[in-house]
Amino acid sequence: MKVTFPHMGTLYIPLRLLFTNLGLEVVVPPPISKETMNLGVRHSPEGACLPFKLTLGNYLEAAALGADTFFMAQGYGLCRFGFYTEVQQKIMRELGYDCNMALVNISQNVLQNLLRRLKELSGKSYLQVLRAVRLALVGIKVLDDLEKLLYKVRPRELRKGESTKVYQNTLARLERASSVSELRRVGSEGLQELAAVSQDPNRTPLRVGILGEFYVVLEPFTSSDVERRLGEMGVEITKYLYPSDWVSFHMFMQLFRIFKEHKSAAEAARPYLAYNVSGDGLQTVGQTILCAEEGFDGIVQLYPFTCMPEIVAKHLLPKVSDDYRIPVLSLGLDEHSGNAGFVTRLEAYVDLLNRRKSLMGREAAK
Amino acid sequence: MAKVGIPRALFYYDYFPLWQAFFEALGHQVMVSDATNKGILEDGIKRAVDETCLPVKLYMGHVQNLRDRVDYLFIPRLVSLEEKHFSCPKFIGLPDMVRGCVPNLPPILDVLVDLTDNKKLTRSSLLELGKLLGASPAQVGGAYQAGLQAHRSYRARLKQGWSHEEGIRGSRPETLAEPENLLRVALLSHPYNICDSWASNNLMGKLKRMGAAVTTADALSLGYLRQKANTLSEQIYWTFEKKLAGAAMHYLETREVDGIILVMAFECGPDSLVTELIEREVRDKLPVMTLCMDEHTGEAGIMTRLEAFVDMIVRQKSRQEAAAAKEWAEA
Numbered sequence A: 001m002k003v004t005f006p007h008m009g010t011l012y013i014p015l016r017l018l019f020t021n022l023g024l025e026v027v028v029p030p031p032i033s034k035e036t037m038n039l040g041v042r043h044s045p046e047g048a049c050l051p052f053k054l055t056l057g058n059y060l061e062a063a064a065l066g067a068d069t070f071f072m073a074q075g076y077g078l079c080r081f082g083f084y085t086e087v088q089q090k091i092m093r094e095l096g097y098d099c100n101m102a103l104v105n106i107s108q109n110v111l112q113n114l115l116r117r118l119k120e121l122s123g124k125s126y127l128q129v130l131r132a133v134r135l136a137l138v139g140i141k142v143l144d145d146l147e148k149l150l151y152k153v154r155p156r157e158l159r160k161g162e163s164t165k166v167y168q169n170t171l172a173r174l175e176r177a178s179s180v181s182e183l184r185r186v187g188s189e190g191l192q193e194l195a196a197v198s199q200d201p202n203r204t205p206l207r208v209g210i211l212g213e214f215y216v217v218l219e220p221f222t223s224s225d226v227e228r229r230l231g232e233m234g235v236e237i238t239k240y241l242y243p244s245d246w247v248s249f250h251m252f253m254q255l256f257r258i259f260k261e262h263k264s265a266a267e268a269a270r271p272y273l274a275y276n277v278s279g280d281g282l283q284t285v286g287q288t289i290l291c292a293e294e295g296f297d298g299i300v301q302l303y304p305f306t307c308m309p310e311i312v313a314k315h316l317l318p319k320v321s322d323d324y325r326i327p328v329l330s331l332g333l334d335e336h337s338g339n340a341g342f343v344t345r346l347e348a349y350v351d352l353l354n355r356r357k358s359l360m361g362r363e364a365a366k
Numbered sequence B: 001m002a003k004v005g006i007p008r009a010l011f012y013y014d015y016f017p018l019w020q021a022f023f024e025a026l027g028h029q030v031m032v033s034d035a036t037n038k039g040i041l042e043d044g045i046k047r048a049v050d051e052t053c054l055p056v057k058l059y060m061g062h063v064q065n066l067r068d069r070v071d072y073l074f075i076p077r078l079v080s081l082e083e084k085h086f087s088c089p090k091f092i093g094l095p096d097m098v099r100g101c102v103p104n105l106p107p108i109l110d111v112l113v114d115l116t117d118n119k120k121l122t123r124s125s126l127l128e129l130g131k132l133l134g135a136s137p138a139q140v141g142g143a144y145q146a147g148l149q150a151h152r153s154y155r156a157r158l159k160q161g162w163s164h165e166e167g168i169r170g171s172r173p174e175t176l177a178e179p180e181n182l183l184r185v186a187l188l189s190h191p192y193n194i195c196d197s198w199a200s201n202n203l204m205g206k207l208k209r210m211g212a213a214v215t216t217a218d219a220l221s222l223g224y225l226r227q228k229a230n231t232l233s234e235q236i237y238w239t240f241e242k243k244l245a246g247a248a249m250h251y252l253e254t255r256e257v258d259g260i261i262l263v264m265a266f267e268c269g270p271d272s273l274v275t276e277l278i279e280r281e282v283r284d285k286l287p288v289m290t291l292c293m294d295e296h297t298g299e300a301g302i303m304t305r306l307e308a309f310v311d312m313i314v315r316q317k318s319r320q321e322a323a324a325a326k327e328w329a330e331a
Helices: A012-021 A034-043 A050-064 A080-094 A110-122 A126-156 A162-176 A180-195 A214-218 A226-232 A243-256 A263-269 A281-294 A308-324 A339-365 B012-025 B038-047 B054-069 B094-101 B119-132 B137-159 B164-169 B203-209 B222-232 B239-254 B269-282 B299-330
Strands: A002-004 A069-074 A100-105 A206-212 A235-239 A298-304 A328-333 B003-006 B029-032 B072-074 B077-080 B112-114 B183-188 B212-215 B259-265 B288-293
Touching: A002 A050, A012 A126, A012 A162, A034 A050, A050 A069, A050 A080, A050 A214, A069 A080, A080 A100, A080 B269, A100 A110, A110 A126, A110 A243, A126 A162, A126 A180, A126 A226, A126 A235, A126 A243, A162 A180, A206 A214, A206 A226, A206 A281, A206 A339, A214 A298, A226 A235, A226 A298, A226 A339, A263 A281, A281 A298, A281 A308, A298 A308, A298 A339, A308 A328, A308 B094, A328 A339, B003 B012, B003 B054, B012 B029, B012 B137, B012 B164, B029 B054, B038 B054, B054 B072, B054 B094, B077 B094, B112 B119, B119 B137, B137 B164, B183 B203, B183 B239, B183 B299, B203 B212, B203 B299, B222 B239, B222 B269, B239 B259, B239 B269, B259 B269, B259 B299, B269 B288, B288 B299
Parallel strands: A002 A069, A069 A100, A206 A235, A206 A298, A298 A328, B003 B029, B003 B072, B077 B112, B183 B212, B183 B259, B259 B288
Antiparallel strands: none
16 A cells, blocks of 8 residues: 645645555655646546646646555545545546545544544554654644745845745755754754845845635745735735644644634624635635735735635625725636746736835825 | 525525515515626625635626615525525525625615424514514514415426426416427536526526427425425435435436436535436436536536437437337338
8 A cells, every 4th residue: 555645835745654654665756846747637527627637637647656545635525625635536436546535524523534544554552643743733833833934034145046045945844854853953953054144134025925715825836926026026925724733623623613703804804705605715815805904015915716615705806905005916726827927917916016006105104 | 675685506596486465564675686697706706715616606796786776785594494404504694605705785684484394483583683673573474474475476487387487577478389398307416506597507498499398397396396305315404405415316217308407506516416416316217417516517518418418319210219119110
């Protein structure tokens, strides 16, 4: 048995750790590339959303490397995500792959479902499974902390690209880490190195919130690496979707029936959108308002083309943007998104934000 | 007596008789928007986000068509119509999307229907709606029963083979004996994709003119459809798509039709996956075609595809009959 899973940002590091720690053989799919996309698109329904196509591409590339067990989340909900595996499985079987889906139901009782599935896969005791899960969770936390600092340092760095290099170095070291203490040590070294990148203390970068759908916000390939591009244009970005937050809510708070997630965002959104529309639609609307109140310069909404929850949000964002006077750039992403067009739009948007900021500054000075 | 406006779009084709009976039992007048026309579509396109699906764009157009002549607009928030089954996120955000996109609206009656997570809230939102219209809880209860009654007789008519339009009108033209049809086709889709003859390029009429008897998923009972859908996949958690899957599996098994045409709106999320699943299951066993439509769909293109599909079925049928005759002669 060879286990694999789809990519989503840096999540492959903790996931590989999780399975190797349970004594399972792991095939990490090749990093998402143009070929992954082409492969996924060729075998997917035309109208499926980008995450469907890319994850299918991951599976097919991993299957070519001998993977036969596919680890993925599933569930019932409103958005298509919960139904991915049902269709992907059928497609892969018809292509002649003998595939075994190791699914974790994330509609409710996520932690229990995860532990049960891992125990079943590995044949290890619950204690061993818990230990491996803890290791992965520490990894997730370390990675998220690094990313958060990276977004602060990048727009202030003096030598363009330096913080990215430091970050990638740390990632490479984290890939080799195999214990909780090692993860933590490499993580804090990485944080120190990032903080030591030479920065311009006088710069006050633009502040932009990156909102939208979970997968495309976390997987830089889908958005031509929008966060690096914005950072290098001198924009400090803030994200509100992190795997560690998802984990702490869905795996632990739910256990104690604490439903506090995004409560403030949901409340802020209420005058515009009064009900959860699944996915991250409600949060996109609410967080735009919270960001505006916090004094952000702009919002970038990222979503897969045809994403239902984000389309609902997109109906409401123009009004929010008017009422709270915050410029919103909505970017729908699919296999046809071209790099050049993307960069042009980002540059124009950042120009607009810069101009707006200096005009407002002048007005305030008067 | 207030005028309550109901847009002739989306789930109008599923629930209009229920809603009409409900509001009329409370003593109000129900008004429906005009049949879809070019102006309504253009208004809808202007109001909705450009990349949303055609049915939602049409809905916005119908809202605009109604807004100046009614006291209230009835736009329910359909979250979940049965336990652990849901409708599309756009249906859930619909009242908010309309408020956000169409200006100068009368008050919106947005009753919540969520039978998975919020049964209590569903009840209280119905009572609240009654209060807004000046009705007591008992009156609301009575009106609700009247609505259910109307809904049941509507469903019964659909099962007898009435079209949605005839069912809503409550009468059916006296026809002579059903003509002997050359072939039978199941047109599987959300009713709003196929019942709006203007927006669907009169798909149903075209098929009939080609000599095909057309049947839809609503001619079968819901409980049966749900059960049938599970033979394809137990995972389908969208109420409407479950119906389609159930109908496809029914026709696959019984061979009551000669072919299946699946109609989906471009951009439809649930359909993009469920029709794929259906098509992959059916395509080696029964002729099947998927038509994906949006506001740019041309009549000529639809016609060509329908003709090709019908020709293929007719040819296949005559070849099968010839083979059967030969076999019989040899025996």
